[in-house]
Amino acid sequence: MKTFNIGLLAHVDAGKTTLTEQLLYAGGAVRNLGSVDSGTAKTDFLEIEKQRGISVVSSAARIELPEKDVAVNLIDTPGHADFSASVERALYILDAAVLVVSAVEGIEAQTELILDALKKTKTPTIVFINKIDRAGSDVAGVLKALEKQAGGCLFMSEVTDEGSRECSAQNRSGDAFFEAVCEFVADADDAFALKYLEESVTERQAWLSVTQLFLKGEAMPVFCGSAQLGMGVSQLLSFVAETADSSGGKAALGGAVQNADEPILSGIVYKVTHDKSMGKIAHLRLFSGEVKSRGEITVSSFPERQKVTQVRRYVGEKFTDIGLLSAGDVGAVCGLSHVKAGDTVGKAWKAQNLAFSTPFLSVQASLTEEGDIRPLIAAFEELSDEEPSLSMQYESGEKELIISVAGKIQLEILTAVIKERFGLNVLFSPPTVIYKETIQKSGTGFDAYTMPKPCWAVVSLDFEPLPLGSGFVYDKGNVPNDQMFYRYQRHVETAVKETLAQGLYGWEVTDLKVTLSGGEHHTVHTHPLDFFLCTPIAVMKGLKNCGTRLLEPYQKLVVSVPEEFSGKIIGDIIAMRGICENQTIADGRFLLEATVPAAESLDYSTVLLHKTGGKGTLRARFCGYRPCPEGFTAETKRRGVNPLDRDKWILTRRSAMGK
Known part of the structure; x- marks a missing residue:
């Protein structure tokens, strides 16, 4: 039986979990339909998911279709932006995705991020335009927005009585649709175009070509329906089954290396x-x-x-x-x-880093009542294994527990989970922005740790700035083994990565390349851990020589308000050091897209509601880091000893190493 792994992705409240439930029912996997509202959905089983009516973790379900010799694994992913890390990991395991879009709300902030990620990874994508039975449904508008952002849309449904409970959605058919399919494929496939011009294309050939374009991520079939009413679900499932059958199981191999005798384990x-x-x-x-x-x-x-x-x-x-x-x-x-x-x-499977789930807020966690904090630390250690983006940090000297989060909804969920699962009442401080650092120019970092004996480690590093958003790149260089054992060179690489977690201002250092340009060991005096002591000193010296500047997180805002508030909103954006981009006025409403520092805009949704009497709406999504204004400084408390305090660092590390 062929296996096809489909992920359901969407902005929160687009109807993704309801569609999952309907697919399970249509595929015969469940006898009774569950409901998000009643807390009986199969893939929303956590107590907090039932209470809030939203998905907070990815969840799997399965449909087996013996007549097609196909099994479809459905991965229902969270829709809220605070849980994007879970969505990002799910993208790595999919053969295809079903992107659920509300016909009423259209392309929302999280939908844009998901579309960009799907396009970047060339993940085969089906779109299901949901809620066509709701007043305000605008299928044509959604199609236009999809085509503008992603392209390659092939509209599959015939919709009647849109916006009412009497609406219907059926598969398009007939000669006109066949011509539309052929023209669509011909635009992407020159060989098919030639056959089409010669009028030698059959309907089966056309659909096989559509399937192949879909599996290559070059065609995006668009279905319509209402998950609440079960409308359009069977057509969607039929397409998934036919595609899985046509794929021949090729997608299941992913990018893994195969061996003729025994496949290499990779997952x-x-x-x-x-x-x-x-x-x-x-x-x-x-x-x-x-x-x-x-x-x-x-x-x-x-x-x-x-x-x-x-x-x-x-x-x-x-x-x-x-x-x-x-x-x-x-x-x-x-x-x-x-x-x-x-x-x-x-075996490592090389996956592309999507990085659309970067947490840019930090909070301090503590117990509501004074007491032993160790149970809370243990709880977050367990939760960090489940969600590594929490990035828990505990400094015993300061007795502070700091975690990284994506937003306030995630904090609410964490509070409930820690209470339910661990029996602890946790209190979070107000969120603060996580800054980053990057170097201002190229330079070197060098240190020779040769006293007091026994010790011997010499490290020389070259630093080079990279464009914004590049992240960290390490170059092993070409230092020979007889000058520095390769095992010590691996120690240097590990220590460089660990040290860059705290730069001159205490923030993570990014967008730079570090190259191991030189170094040496001593066959008698070198202790196996000497390079873990020496390398951080060389790294911090390098940062000091290059100088670092602060980077701050930015958000892309889409603000919609009645036209009379346009002047005030533009003034707000400028006051927040934002950059106004696209501005439009339609049907008495002013729509503004802007890029704004996150530190200035964290509470703007509340401000907007107050200023507009509840008539304004705001969509926000993280859009990367940019340099802070000249002269701006923001330091964070350093964890542990600063390697720039060389004597204290050596004394502390030697004690830890048992020297």
């Missing part, structure tokens, strides 16, 4: 959950090889082999013991006590 953990009796549960997609109960596997965050105690298949919160997970399938593995979400299983 990715897209989610980690916790079971009271079994401990950590690693939910993964396997690209090649197989995972068996009582077998052993490795994950990227832990070097030693770990034993698999059970292999499960989940449908929502329920599971069955399947014993074996094969290439192309999605399942869950028990027994991996050392595993984190995002880990690679077996």
Whole structure:
């Protein structure tokens, strides 16, 4: 049976989970329809999901279609921007995506981000325009916006009585539709265009060409319907099944390396959950090889082999013991006590970094009542394995627990989860912005740690600034092994990455390239850990020589207000150091797109509602880091000793190393 992994993605409240429920029902996977409103949806089973009516974690379900010899795994992902990290990991495991868009609200902030990510990764994408039964439905407007942002749209549905409960959506058919399909394919495929001009194209050939364009991420079929009414669902499922059948299972191989005799094990953990009796549960997609109960596997965050105690298949919160997970399938593995979400299983699978889920806020977490903070630290350690973007930091000297978050909704969910799961009442400080640093010019960092004996480590590093958004690049250089053992060179690489977590102002340093240009060890005096002591000093000296400047997070705002408020809104954007971009007026409303520093705009949604008497709307999404104004400074408290205080650093590190 071929396996096809489909992810359902959307902006919050577009109807994604309701559509998932309808697909399960239409595919015969469930006998009764669940409901988001009543808290009975199969893929929203956490108590907080039932209470809030939103998805906060990715959840799997499965449809088996024996007549097509196809199994479809549905991955229902969170819709709120605060949980984008979960969506990003899900994108790495998909064969295709169903993007759900509300016909009423149209292309919203999170939808734009998802579309960009799908286009960047060339993930085959189907669009389902939902809620065509609602007043205000505008299918034509949504289609226009989709074509503008993504292109390659092939409209599949015939919609009648849009905007009413009497509406309907059927598959387009007939000669006119066949001509439209042929023209669509001809625009993308010259060979097909030649056959079409010669009038030698059959309907089957046309649809096979559409399928191939879809699987290459070059065609985006667009269906319409109402998930609430079950309308258009069977047409969508039929297309998914036909596509899975036509793909021949090729998508299941992903990018994994295959061996003629024995496929190399390769997969990715897209989610980690916790079971009271079994401990950590690693939910993964396997690209090649197989995972068996009582077998052993490795994950990227832990070097030693770990034993698999059970292999499960989940449908929502329920599971069955399947014993074996094969290439192309999605399942869950028990027994991996050392595993984190995002880990690679077996051989590393090179995935593209989407980075649209960067948390740019930090909060301090504490207990509501004074007491032992260790249970709270343990709780966040467990939660950080499930969501690494939390990036928990604890400084024992200051007794401060700091975590990174994407927004206030995530804080509300964390508060509820920690109470329900760990029995702890947590209190969060008001969110503050996370700044970053980057170097201002090229330079070098050097240190020679040769006293007091026994020790010997010499490190020389070259620093080079990179364009904004490039991240960190490390170049191993070409220092020979007899000058510096390769194992010590690996120590240098690790220490460079760790040290750049705190720059001159205490923030993470990014958008730079660091090259190991020189160094040496001593065959007698070098201690195995000397380069972990020496390298941070060289890194900090390099940062000081190059100088660093601060970067701050920006948000893209889309503001819609009655026309009479346009002047006030433009004034607000300018006051927030924002840049006004597109401005339009239509039907008495003023629409403004602007780019604004996050530090200035965190509470603007509340301000906007107050100024417009509740008539204004705001959409916001993170859009990267940019340089702070000249002369602006913002320092954060450093964790541990600063390597620039060389004597204190050496004394502290030598004590920790047992010298």
